Amino acid sequence: MSESRAQSSSRSYRRVAAAVDAVCAVAADYDATTLDEVVAAVAYERERDIEIASAQLGPGVCGQRRFYPDRDVIVLATALPSRDHTLAHELGHIVFDHEGAPAPEVTLEASDDLIAYMLSQRAHQQIVDDGADELAEWEAETFAAMLMTRLRVFNSRGAGVSVLRFDEALG
Numbered sequence: 001m002s003e004s005r006a007q008s009s010s011r012s013y014r015r016v017a018a019a020v021d022a023v024c025a026v027a028a029d030y031d032a033t034t035l036d037e038v039v040a041a042v043a044y045e046r047e048r049d050i051e052i053a054s055a056q057l058g059p060g061v062c063g064q065r066r067f068y069p070d071r072d073v074i075v076l077a078t079a080l081p082s083r084d085h086t087l088a089h090e091l092g093h094i095v096f097d098h099e100g101a102p103a104p105e106v107t108l109e110a111s112d113d114l115i116a117y118m119l120s121q122r123a124h125q126q127i128v129d130d131g132a133d134e135l136a137e138w139e140a141e142t143f144a145a146m147l148m149t150r151l152r153v154f155n156s157r158g159a160g161v162s163v164l165r166f167d168e169a170l171g
């Protein structure tokens with residue numbers, strides 16, 4: 001997976017499709033067939049844990065990412081109508097390394113924490129509510145739709161991980 005944080009400034013289906021291909025290739029390597037397994041496979045590949053949690057979030061917020069020094073946490077709103085889609089969407093943000101903007105309610109307890117936070121937001125806990133950046137939202141949403149389609153095809157045919165690699169094989 002690319003370590004680059006560079007982000008394009010316009011919508012690109014090709015860029016999203018490439019990300020989905022990469023994720024599906026990783027999923028195939030780990031025999032991941034459910035979305036939760038795909039998330040675990042991506043985490044293993046990045047050597048950085050991705051925890052999935054649920055919590056009551058603010059009104060209209062379906063998901064949230066919490067970045068800790070040692071792991072990322074995807075928080076899904078409780079009682080979501082489409083839990084998997086939201087999870088895939090949040091995974092998209094992580095794959096694209098969308099940093100987002102910290103949620104305004106983040107509170108810092110100690111001044112040392114505040115200094116660390118100001119020096120490097122990524123080095124400290126950061127909470128990102130979904131929905132601030134329009135391009136990031138489009139990429140995550142398109143990623144989720146493509147990935148869910150791919151997983152549906154895979155699970156309905158039961159044809160083995162080769163289906164996940166199908167598009168990759170076509171280049």
Ligand SMILES: [Zn+2]
Pocket residue numbers: 089093130131136137140
């Ligand atoms: Zn989002």
